Amino acid sequence: MDLAGQDEGRQPLEGRTLSVSATFEGSEKIAVARDMACEFLMSLQAEHGLSVSQRAMDTVQLVVSELVTNARKYAPGACQLTLEVRGGAVEVTVWDSDMTLPSIPAPDPARIGQHGLEIVKAVCRSFEAHREPGGKRIRAAVVLADGPGDDAAGHQVM
Template sequence: MGMVQLVVSELVTNARKYAPGPCLLDLEVDGGAVQVSVWDSSTDQPSVRAADPERIGQHGLEIVMAVSQTFCVHREPVGKRITASVVLADDPDGDVAGRQAL
């Protein structure tokens, strides 16, 4: 569950830091993965920066995208919803479930 906690922490922290109002967290287990969904009241789209080992901080979305099977941002009538899917278990063959080898 460590990766799910990490994704929740990063997404909720961003929502609290950058959105002017409340935020809502929704967790749903679906097909061996946890869907982490965070809604906030800001209409600003998140800015995913290019990897930069010299930059201090602001790596949250990089981390979320690296450990998530899927990542998407949806505009809503008020605000936006960011959803990331985190796989709960690996394949018996050693491959991370839901990911393709590079």
């Protein structure tokens, strides 16, 4: 696991980017990716004083689990997971070697399985997928702190 942008002691962000990334070859358990996300979020609190709600902690781990699982299931070879703090959210990005963009079927409560990306889109502030040379990159952003009128995805409820 490659930690980028992490400093010793408690340091405010002030224009700096904090991120962590790891390449998964396929033999690791998905729990390793979830643990990496949890450790990163806890370091944001302890070392940088950022507010990270329990909802954000749980949601980021869910998103990491779903995106890494899909990459390992549908793409040959390694995948790369990157977590980055940006604009009050953590961006979860997964790159894999399959250029086919994911399709998200219409919601269907009778369908068994294949609800992962549907759930990810529902709980994240944003979701995007892009083809790149040699593969694709999927990015989802999860708001770190809950506001008084926020819904489950961190959106303001009017």
